[in-house]
Amino acid sequence: MKSSLNNCTIPRFAFLDLGAQFTAIRDDVRQAVVDVLESQQFILGTGVESLEREVARYVGCEFAIGCASGSDALLLALMALGIAEDDEIITTPFTFVATAGSIARLKARPVFVDIDPVTYNIDPTYIKAAITSKTRAIIPVHLFGLAADMPAITSVAANSEVPLIEDAAQAIGARCGPKPVGSIGMLGCFSFFPSKNLGGAGDGGLVSTHDVGLADRLRVLRVHGSRRKYHYEMLGINSRLDAIQAAVLKVKLPHLDHWANLRRHNADRYRAMFEEFGLDRRISLPREPEGRRHVYNQFVIRAERRDELQKHLTALGIPTEVYYPSPLHLQPAFEYLSYRKGDFPEAEKASQEVLALPIYPELQEWQQRAVVEAVSSFYH
8 A cells, every 4th residue: 555745656665574683694594483393392492591601791690591482571570579469669650551550560569650741760869758668679661672770770769679670671782871771670571572672483472680699580480480380489470581582582683682783773864854844843853861871672753633633644554652641550450549530630741742653674765754744844
């Protein structure tokens, strides 16, 4: 199908084109998968161990423990810290459901604080006031590929002696100062869902840590709490990274920095184009605070009349997504927490104004120009 814009015919394109990435590495991925099939070693094993070592090195941690998903990475991190019923965990309401859902699954209580309206990440100035005698951890989310303000958050956590769990599901390769995300807190949690910057051929996740004791506990927890067959020293879960996912991820990992640089290049090109069309005064573009390296898992603009704009773009064949249309404190699943509309105004406002545009590494200049022209046609 085609769409017409400014008397031009624009081919429709996807919000995320995973096929373009696969085309460039097809032979290597196929061989890696065939090698696993030939080995008939599908669960954990040497392939997974090799990936764990490589990712640990990449994110600047001594240990990395693969698991079945990013959601399980969060759950396992909390379990490793012994989080239990009625414990309080401070986090953001403007994130994917798994961040707070992992807390709730352990019958602990998510305690939300509002976000910084510029970065969309948790606002450190609100964290200290939320800490109580029941606080057992803080989970900052590095949203959209941008590190949270970790120096400020780390200071608050250290003064209160509360451990930090980094939700880095969207941000592998991002940095805060010289430190990669996932290496700053006590534990770091990553997702290898296919849409992530480092995505597998299905679900997958990983927990990073500097702590040898936590690493050992995580390895036991992910296999039902068992260190040897049919002997269970603690109650764990079944959350193992399979060897085929590890093989695909090992092929992709050496390309990750290059792909991140292409995303950053596309982000800069968007900025130049929006400025060229005078749209930088009509919408808010993503910012990269000094000292932080954004890896743009998403390129999120902020726009008044967001829903009208999205409908306009859809009609022109321009793909977009909304992350996220409702903050977690207003979701039915968390109604029991007794939060109300107005409790976190910045998160609520962001949910009405954010719109994600295509940003994948293989995105072409003509596609970005089509996006910008379509946005321009709405405002002019």
